[in-house]
Amino acid sequence: MLYYSIHLTNISKVHRKVGMAHWCTVFIKFNKVAIQVCGIVGVVSGKNISEKLLNGLSNLEYRGYDSVGMCFLNNGQLNIKKGVGRLEEVNKRINFLKFKGNAGLGHCRWSTHGGVTEKNAHPHTDCNNRISVVHNGIIENYSELKDELAKKGHKFSSQTDTEIIAHLIEDNLKGNAEEAVSAALSRVEGSYALGILFADEPELLIGAKNESPLIVGIGNNENFIASDVPSILSYTNKIIYLEDKEMVVLTKNRHKVIGIDRKEKKKKIHAINWSAEAAKKGGYKHFMLKEIYEQPSAIADTLNERLRNGSVSFEKEFRIPGDYLKSINRIIFVACGTSWHAALTGEFMIEELARIPVEVEYASEFRYRHPILDKKTLVIAISQSGETADTIAALKEAKKYGVQTLSICNVMGSSITRISDGVIYTRAGPEIGVASTKAFTTQLAVLYLLTILLSKIRKTLNEKQVRDMINGIRKVPLQLQSVLEEDKEILKCAELYYSKLNSIYLGRGVNFPIALEGALKLKEVSYVHAEGYPAAEMKHGPIALIDKSMPVVFIAPHDVYTYKKVLGNIEEVKARGGIIIAIATEGDKEIPKKADHTIFIPKNLYTLSSMLAIVPLQLLAYHIADKLGRDIDKPRNLAKSVVVE
Ligand code: F6R
Numbered sequence: 001m002l003y004y005s006i007h008l009t010n011i012s013k014v015h016r017k018v019g020m021a022h023w024c025t026v027f028i029k030f031n032k033v034a035i036q037v038c039g040i041v042g043v044v045s046g047k048n049i050s051e052k053l054l055n056g057l058s059n060l061e062y063r064g065y066d067s068v069g070m071c072f073l074n075n076g077q078l079n080i081k082k083g084v085g086r087l088e089e090v091n092k093r094i095n096f097l098k099f100k101g102n103a104g105l106g107h108c109r110w111s112t113h114g115g116v117t118e119k120n121a122h123p124h125t126d127c128n129n130r131i132s133v134v135h136n137g138i139i140e141n142y143s144e145l146k147d148e149l150a151k152k153g154h155k156f157s158s159q160t161d162t163e164i165i166a167h168l169i170e171d172n173l174k175g176n177a178e179e180a181v182s183a184a185l186s187r188v189e190g191s192y193a194l195g196i197l198f199a200d201e202p203e204l205l206i207g208a209k210n211e212s213p214l215i216v217g218i219g220n221n222e223n224f225i226a227s228d229v230p231s232i233l234s235y236t237n238k239i240i241y242l243e244d245k246e247m248v249v250l251t252k253n254r255h256k257v258i259g260i261d262r263k264e265k266k267k268k269i270h271a272i273n274w275s276a277e278a279a280k281k282g283g284y285k286h287f288m289l290k291e292i293y294e295q296p297s298a299i300a301d302t303l304n305e306r307l308r309n310g311s312v313s314f315e316k317e318f319r320i321p322g323d324y325l326k327s328i329n330r331i332i333f334v335a336c337g338t339s340w341h342a343a344l345t346g347e348f349m350i351e352e353l354a355r356i357p358v359e360v361e362y363a364s365e366f367r368y369r370h371p372i373l374d375k376k377t378l379v380i381a382i383s384q385s386g387e388t389a390d391t392i393a394a395l396k397e398a399k400k401y402g403v404q405t406l407s408i409c410n411v412m413g414s415s416i417t418r419i420s421d422g423v424i425y426t427r428a429g430p431e432i433g434v435a436s437t438k439a440f441t442t443q444l445a446v447l448y449l450l451t452i453l454l455s456k457i458r459k460t461l462n463e464k465q466v467r468d469m470i471n472g473i474r475k476v477p478l479q480l481q482s483v484l485e486e487d488k489e490i491l492k493c494a495e496l497y498y499s500k501l502n503s504i505y506l507g508r509g510v511n512f513p514i515a516l517e518g519a520l521k522l523k524e525v526s527y528v529h530a531e532g533y534p535a536a537e538m539k540h541g542p543i544a545l546i547d548k549s550m551p552v553v554f555i556a557p558h559d560v561y562t563y564k565k566v567l568g569n570i571e572e573v574k575a576r577g578g579i580i581i582a583i584a585t586e587g588d589k590e591i592p593k594k595a596d597h598t599i600f601i602p603k604n605l606y607t608l609s610s611m612l613a614i615v616p617l618q619l620l621a622y623h624i625a626d627k628l629g630r631d632i633d634k635p636r637n638l639a640k641s642v643v644v645e
Contacts, residue, residue: 042195045222072101126170288433386414494623507555518617
C-alpha cells in the first residue's frame, strides 16, 4: 500500500495576465482578461541540464500546453529556444536535448485569450539578452513599469508582463545579481513564481515567489526550482517550500533563501517519501484511469492512523479545539466544482448524523453575498489544489468575520491551508488528471471522519453507532476494489452509448451529489452534455427530455427511505423508452429486472454508498471519453486548478 506523508505542494495556478498589449489593455477595461496557467522548472548543475528540463516540463504540462520554451546557459551565453504548441510537437521541431548548458530554465504556458505566439512564449530577456526570466503569475503594475522603463530606453520584444521583469532587473543591475533581483521585485505588484538566469553568472540560478507556487529541490551537485514536486522528483526528494515574498539563490552546491527584503531565512528541508513513479502514469493509458484505480489505496491512506480506539483523531494541523466544535451551531462549506459536490455530501452526513445545520455555498457566490456569520459558525473550505481563487477569496471573506476556518485539502503548504485556522489533509497523493477522481473520494472519506468526530463530541450517536460507522469505512478500500472489477460491464455501456449526445443522472439523498458529480465527469472529459438531478425532480421538467435515445443513469443503492421511490422513477423512464443504467446494491433483485444495465456496488452503510457509487460513474465517463478520442487528462478549456475569479 502506498503511503504519502507529504503531499504535492502548490500544485498549480492560473493567473490573469493583464496587459499583454494595447488591445489587451482595452480588454481589461471590459473586464476580459487573458488567462494563463504556467509551469516552470530551473536547474543549476555540475552536469548537462537539457534532459532534466525536458523531463521536468513533461511532468508540468498539465499546467499549460499552448507553448513551451527553454533557456540554456552555456559559455556565458543564454541560448533560448521556444515555440507554440505542445511540448512533444515543439520538441520535434527544436530537439531540446541537443542543447547544452550547466544551468537552464523551462516553461510551459497556457492561455485562453490570444497572445499564443512564439514571441510571447517564455523565457523572456532584457535588452541585451544577458538576463533570462520565466514567470507564472500576473504583474499588476506592469503598465506603469513598462512606461517607466520605455522612457529610459528599454526595448520590448513581446507583449507579456513577464518581459518587464527582465528589463527591471537589468535596470537595477549594478554588479550584484541577487541585489538587482530583490530591488526589481520590491517594485513589482502582483503574483509571481520566477526563475532567473544571468549570462554573466554561469553558476547562479535565482527563484522568487509571491502568490504563485514555487518549490526548491536540493540535489546532489545540483539544485532545482519548480512549480511542483513531481516535476523534479526523479532527481531529488529534498524539498524546500518557499513562502510568499521569498527568493532562493542557488548554485550547484549551495542554497540560500532570503526575503525580497534580503533578510536571510532559515528553511526546513522536507524529505518527500512518494516516488517519482507515483507522479507518472504507471502503465495506465491516462492519469485519470490510474487515479480512478488508485482510490482504494488513496482512501486507505486517508484513513490510516486516524481511526483509533473507537474514535477519530486528526493530526496537529487540525488545530480546531474540541470545545469549540461542541459550541458551534452551524457549518458553512465553501468550495467549487467537484469539491462543491463533496461538500453537498458532507452536508448530508453531518446534518443526518452529527445534527449540526449545514449550508453549502459556491465559493464564488459566498464572497459577494455579505454572509451572516458569527463566532458559532465554522467555515470549511474544500479544495484539492488549495489554490482555487474563488475558494481562497471565500475563506478570506469568512475570516473578516472572525470565525474559525478549517480546510480539507490535498496539497500540503498550498494557499488555502495557510489561510485557514485548521487543516485536514486528504492523502490522495498527486492528482495529475484534470478531472478530479481520487481527490473527490478522499474528500468524502475525510468528511465521513469529520462526521464521526462531530457526532462523538456532540454525543449525537451512541458507542455502537460510532463503531458501526468506523467498521463501515474500514471496509471501503476493499469494497472499492470489487467495484473496479465491474469495469467490463461499464466499458460495455460506454461502447453502446458513447455516441449519445445527452444523458441524465439521477440520485437521492447522499447520492444526489453523486448524480451531479457523475454528470460533471462526463461533461468534462467527453464533452457530452449531461445533467444531474435529485431523482424525484425528474417529473418537474427533465422528464420531457426522455426518449429512446436518452441514457438515464440511476444511482439507486438500497436505503430505507427512498429506494422504492427511485424504483418508481426507473419505471417512469422505462415507460418513455429511455435507456437505463443503474448503480444498485449487490443482491438487488428488482433493479436488474427494469434496467438495461445494472452495475453492482457492495453493501455498506447508506452514507458510504456515495463513495462506492461514484467510481462506476468515473469509469463510465472515462471510457466514453476514450471511445470518443478525447484528450482525457487535459480536456479542452480546462485547467487543473482555477486561480482566476
Ligand atoms: C472537476 C474539477 C473541478 C475542481 C474545481 C475546484 O473534475 O476538477 O471542478 O473540482 O475547479 O478545484 P479545487 O478542488 O482544486 O479547489
